[in-house]
Amino acid sequence: MHIFEKLRKIRAELPRTVSLIAVSKTHPPKAVMEAYHAGQRIFGENRPQELCAKHSELPKDIQWHMIGTLQTNKVKTIAPFVAAIHSVDSEKLLETVHKEALKNERVIDVLMEIRIAEEDSKHGWSEDGLRTYLSAGKFRDMNGIRIIGVMGMATFTRDREKIRDEFATLARIFGELKSEFFAGDPSFKEISMGMSDDYGIAVEQGSTMVRIGSSIFGAR
Ligand SMILES: *Cc1c(COP(=O)(O)O)cnc(C)c1O
Numbered sequence: 292m293h294i295f296e297k298l299r300k301i302r303a304e305l306p307r308t309v310s311l312i313a314v315s316k317t318h319p320p321k322a323v324m325e326a327y328h329a330g331q332r333i334f335g336e337n338r339p340q341e342l343c344a345k346h347s348e349l350p351k352d353i354q355w356h357m358i359g360t361l362q363t364n365k366v367k368t369i370a371p372f373v374a375a376i377h378s379v380d381s382e383k384l385l386e387t388v389h390k391e392a393l394k395n396e397r398v399i400d401v402l403m404e405i406r407i408a409e410e411d412s413k414h415g416w417s418e419d420g421l422r423t424y425l426s427a428g429k430f431r432d433m434n435g436i437r438i439i440g441v442m443g444m445a446t447f448t449r450d451r452e453k454i455r456d457e458f459a460t461l462a463r464i465f466g467e468l469k470s471e472f473f474a475g476d477p478s479f480k481e482i483s484m485g486m487s488d489d490y491g492i493a494v495e496q497g498s499t500m501v502r503i504g505s506s507i508f509g510a511r
Pocket residue numbers: 314316337358359485486487488502503504505506
């Protein structure tokens with residue numbers, strides 16, 4: 292199947308309320324353009340260097356989402372154009388994004404990555420750690436960033452029940468944070484969860500953004 296056929300098939304399966312982030316990491320600009328010509332405008336990358344290279348080469352109406360681990364010293368390279376950062380996992384990173392956004396006279400949409408998987412390899416805030424941070428209220432004065440939601444990755448496992456539980460946990464945390472810290476803030480509305488192997492479960496559990504790579508572009 293061609294990229295455009297795979298995209299069409301996935302889009303047909305997704306509720307209209309769910310955004311599709313096409314994860315193009317490691318795939319060449321030509322593959323991005325094939326998806327672009329099929330109408331896709333939101334793409335996700337996990338390395339700043341690749342993100343910058345593709346941004347400079349490809350059409351300017353593409354919205355580039357940073358979805359991978361981000362070092363603070365790389366934020367300045369993507370701050371001029373990045374549409375959203377899904378992987379904000381610390382106070383230091385959030386403050387850096389805020390400062391670099393202000394330098395570029397922008398407001399950058401960010402999602403707080405929460406660790407829901409059992410693997411140590413996965414990044415993210417702990418539920419308590421994020422609550423403590425938000426309680427301090429500092430984020431409210433940071434006008435370079437807009438916190439639009441949460442992101443999480445499930446454990447890499449065949450156990451569908453486990454994945455379902457982890458996504459349900461993320462959705463619960465989102466709901467609690469919304470009422471505790473973002474009541475009356477309509478921009479806090481996104482739950483970024485679901486990849487090629489588990490987006491069906493994620494959508495069933497309330498995902499609003501799925502990040503799909505290999506099911507669109509093929510194996511990496
Ligand atoms: C690579 C990646 C994806 C997409 O993974 P696929 O299994 O190829 O769909 C989603 N989210 C993050 C954070 C990734 O790094």
